[in-house]
Amino acid sequence: MDPxxxxxxxxxxxxxxFDSWRGPxxxxxxxxxxxxxxxxxxxxxxxxxxxxxxxxxxxxxGLGFSLTEGIIRHPSEILSIKTVQRxxxxxxxxxxxxxxxxxxxxxxxxMTGRTGCGLCGATTLEQAIRPTRKVGTGLVLDAxxxxxxxxxxxxxxxxxxxxxxxxxxAWLDPEHGITAVRExxxxxxxLDKLIGALAKSxxxxxxxWLLVTSRxxxxxxxxxxxxxxxxLAAISAPTALAISLAEDCGLTLVGFTRNxxxxxxxHPFRLQHFQxxxx
Numbered sequence: 001m002d003p004x005x006x007x008x009x010x011x012x013x014x015x016x017x018f019d020s021w022r023g024p025x026x027x028x029x030x031x032x033x034x035x036x037x038x039x040x041x042x043x044x045x046x047x048x049x050x051x052x053x054x055x056x057x058x059x060x061x062g063l064g065f066s067l068t069e070g071i072i073r074h075p076s077e078i079l080s081i082k083t084v085q086r087x088x089x090x091x092x093x094x095x096x097x098x099x100x101x102x103x104x105x106x107x108x109x110x111m112t113g114r115t116g117c118g119l120c121g122a123t124t125l126e127q128a129i130r131p132t133r134k135v136g137t138g139l140v141l142d143a144x145x146x147x148x149x150x151x152x153x154x155x156x157x158x159x160x161x162x163x164x165x166x167x168x169x170a171w172l173d174p175e176h177g178i179t180a181v182r183e184x185x186x187x188x189x190x191l192d193k194l195i196g197a198l199a200k201s202x203x204x205x206x207x208x209w210l211l212v213t214s215r216x217x218x219x220x221x222x223x224x225x226x227x228x229x230x231x232l233a234a235i236s237a238p239t240a241l242a243i244s245l246a247e248d249c250g251l252t253l254v255g256f257t258r259n260x261x262x263x264x265x266x267h268p269f270r271l272q273h274f275q276x277x278x279x
Contacts (some may be wrong), residue, residue, distance in 0.1 A: 191223055
């Protein structure tokens with residue numbers, strides 16, 4: 001059984017036989033390679049952006065991208081969504097209210113984004129560095145639980161376990177642990193897919209925590225804060241601009257989350273530590 005089922009006829013990986021070297025030892029072995037395809041996001045019949053994306057959970061991607069880029073304000077404003085297979089890629093066709101569509105006029109039309117591009121289509125500094133709303137108080141997370149959650153997340157990354165080539169974003173629920181994981185060759189795409197999946201289910205974004213298997217860039221913080229997420233934990237480092245934005249909007253930003261180690265860069269009150277007594 002395929003551990004990562006195909007979507008719309010596109011598989012998320014392909015197999016091949018390649019030359020493998022381990023020091024001086026050579027062998028021919030079968031390997032799994034992650035796929036990426038052009039995905040066109042179309043609003044009201046007009047193409048808006050082309051992204052290189054892993055062809056999985058594309059309706060989640062369309063919804064999440066629409067929310068985090070401020071194209072819509074609520075999931076209900078996606079009046080319809082449909083994925084259509086093309087010879088060289090996939091179209092995600094969405095219908096949105098005319099008021100929202102009119103705001104897209106001249107912004108990013110027919111733009112092309114590299115894999116996981118976070119500022120695709122931005123033509124001015126104002127578009128690139130958008131104002132981000134303040135997040136709420138949120139919940140307090142036990143630091144030991146954070147480390148365990150990253151291990152659970154790793155085990156649920158079916159495509160990455162095969163290929164070692166994709167990022168993931170996961171949602172940590174206070175009662176049920178990791179409840180959703182989305183994967184993609186682009187870290188921004190994985191996050192948009194996760195936010196789309198959660199929004200579709202009516203998730204309260206202030207009542208859980210976001211985990212990502214990448215660095216914490218400015219755009220990742222911006223996307224998280226745009227829907228009200230209060231804590232973002234990344235497996236790698238944040239950027240200075242990401243720290244600045246997280247500080248300003250009230251989001252707790254955690255980096256280098258590996259094993260039992262992590263560094264808290266902003267608003268540490270949401271991560272609780274229990275230190276053992278040395279007495």
